[in-house]
Amino acid sequence: MNKIFFTGMIFLVLLSSCEDFFQTYMQVPPPPYKKGIVVNLYVTDDDTVLYASVSQNVGSLEDIKNVRDLLLCDATVQILDEEGNVVVEMDTLEVDTTVYYDTIYIGNGNGEITDTVVYPRDVSGRMINYQAHLPSPFGGHGEKFTLKVIHPEYGTASASQTMPSKPVITQPVYKASAGHDDYGGNFSTLRFDIVDPGGEENFYQVRAWQTDNTGRQYFFGVDTDDPLFQPSYDYNALLVEDKTFDGDSYTVQLKFYNYVDDSRNDVKVFVEVQSVSKDFYLYARTLEKALEAEDIGFFVEPVQVYNNIENGYGIFAMKACTVALASKEE
Numbered sequence: 001m002n003k004i005f006f007t008g009m010i011f012l013v014l015l016s017s018c019e020d021f022f023q024t025y026m027q028v029p030p031p032p033y034k035k036g037i038v039v040n041l042y043v044t045d046d047d048t049v050l051y052a053s054v055s056q057n058v059g060s061l062e063d064i065k066n067v068r069d070l071l072l073c074d075a076t077v078q079i080l081d082e083e084g085n086v087v088v089e090m091d092t093l094e095v096d097t098t099v100y101y102d103t104i105y106i107g108n109g110n111g112e113i114t115d116t117v118v119y120p121r122d123v124s125g126r127m128i129n130y131q132a133h134l135p136s137p138f139g140g141h142g143e144k145f146t147l148k149v150i151h152p153e154y155g156t157a158s159a160s161q162t163m164p165s166k167p168v169i170t171q172p173v174y175k176a177s178a179g180h181d182d183y184g185g186n187f188s189t190l191r192f193d194i195v196d197p198g199g200e201e202n203f204y205q206v207r208a209w210q211t212d213n214t215g216r217q218y219f220f221g222v223d224t225d226d227p228l229f230q231p232s233y234d235y236n237a238l239l240v241e242d243k244t245f246d247g248d249s250y251t252v253q254l255k256f257y258n259y260v261d262d263s264r265n266d267v268k269v270f271v272e273v274q275s276v277s278k279d280f281y282l283y284a285r286t287l288e289k290a291l292e293a294e295d296i297g298f299f300v301e302p303v304q305v306y307n308n309i310e311n312g313y314g315i316f317a318m319k320a321c322t323v324a325l326a327s328k329e330e
Contacts, residue, residue, distance in 0.1 A: 037072065037157040037312035039149050042280070043079070045163060045320040046137045052077055052090055052130040054149055057313055071129045076150040082143065090130040140318075141165050147316040157312030164275035164320045167204060168195040170249070172271040172326035176258070190222070190254040190271060190326060198247020203281035205274040205319070207237045208256060208326075213266040222254040233287040241281065269326040280317035282306040 041052040054077060055070040079088035140163040149157045172192035180186055196202055206229075209219045219236045229238040242250070276284075283306045290303040307313050 035154065037075070037149050037151055037154045037309070037314075038070075039077075039147070039157055039309055039312060039314040039316065041077075041147060041316050043138055043145075043161075043163070043316075043318050044274070045139055045141060045166065045318075048134050048137055050079075050088065050090065050132045050134065050138070051093075051128040053127050053314075054130055055127070056154065071127075072151055072154075073129055074152065075130075076148075077130050078148045078150075080146045080148060082145075087145070088132050088134070090132040093129050093131045139163075141320060145318070149312065155311060157314075158310050159279075159308045159316035161277050161279065161316055161318040163318045164202070164277060165197070166320045167273045167275040167322045168197075169193060169271070169273050169322055169324060170195065172269075172324050173329050174269045174326045175329040178255075185257065187255045187257050190256060190269065191251065192271060192324070192326075193249045193251050194242075194245075194273065195249050196242045196245055196247060200246075201278060202242040202246075203276045203278055204240050204242070205232055205234075205237050205276050205280075205284070206240070206252065206254070207234070207272045207274075208254065209270055209272075210258065211268050211270070220256045220258070222256050224252075224254050226253065230285060231288050232284045233291060234284070237284075239276075239281060239284055269328070270323055271326055272321060272323045274319040274321045276319045277317050279306070279308045279315065280319060283308070283315045283317060 036057055038055045038057050039052065041050070043050060054072045054075050056072055058070065073092050077090040078086050081087050142163065142165060144160060144162045146158060146160045151157075170193040172190060174188055174190045176188045177186055178189040190208055194204060206222065207219065208222050209217045211217055221236050222238055224238060226240075228244060229240045231237075232239045238254075240252075286303060286306045290305050293303050306315070308315055308317075
């Protein structure tokens with residue numbers, strides 16, 4: 001006992017003799033990185049308005065006080081067809097021309113607000129600063145398109161995508177109050193088949209929603225016990241690839257929780273199946289993993305989010321969409 005006490009006293013003395021023992025730190029220079037263009041643009045076949053986010057990347061230790069300082073509003077944003085013809089030229093979107101915006105409050109670390117930033121977002125939550133109104137739905141099934149973002153300081157960023165074909169599904173059927181979960185919650189089910197074309201890779205994203213007589217959409221997070229499905233960064237959606245059912249019909253069985261009383265006659269349930277490009281699938285999967293790791297916090301290995309932009313960062317992706325009204329199983 002005396003030996004343990006004596007050893008402990010020596011250890012304390014040694015610690016106390018080291019000036020600023022617990023305050024010792026090393027100044028580590030920030031990792032080098034290349035400034036470049038960050039672009040996010042999703043195009044769906046039935047879009048009549050396109051929205052894009054074009055900004056610049058930042059270093060891991062940079063202090064950004066105003067998010068709008070990252071936006072690049074002096075770029076040329078174009079979509080070209082396979083022959084190199086410009087089919088879409090996007091316009092700069094000013095903050096006060098969109099109904100979608102977020103307010104960011106900047107603090108000084110002491111609980112005091114030092115700045116307020118308002119910047120536009122589209123309905124899916126992306127910060128946007130470019131838009132294009134199309135004379136008709138985009139379409140373009142099976143055709144290849146190239147995105148070009150030309151900036152006077154950062155050069156040209158680009159990516160190419162092929163618009164998928166519209167997915168084919170059977171008539172969806174939903175059953176209200178189909179069961180109870182482990183916590184006693186009441187869930188409904190939704191069932192339909194994806195008719196997959198053979199001999200090619202196909203990727204799908206699935207969502208569903210309800211409407212009532214007000215016309216409002218109530219998106220609900222769909223769930224499934226099917227191990228083939230994976231979560232998307234959109235928490236209302238699930239992703240699946242056709243590796244195990246290439247060229248066959250595959251039955252999709254989903255569970256969801258009703259936001260509207262399904263006993264009402266005016267309630268309608270819709271299912272949306274998107275045939276997405278492989279780049280969108282990889283981006284959605286890695287972004288979901290990155291967001292999950294961010295929520296967990298420390299001691300989690302960082303996730304590299306998929307990027308398909310040449311000479312830049314971000315994603316250019318295409319989706320073809322099929323929406324169907326589900327019939328109710330009595």
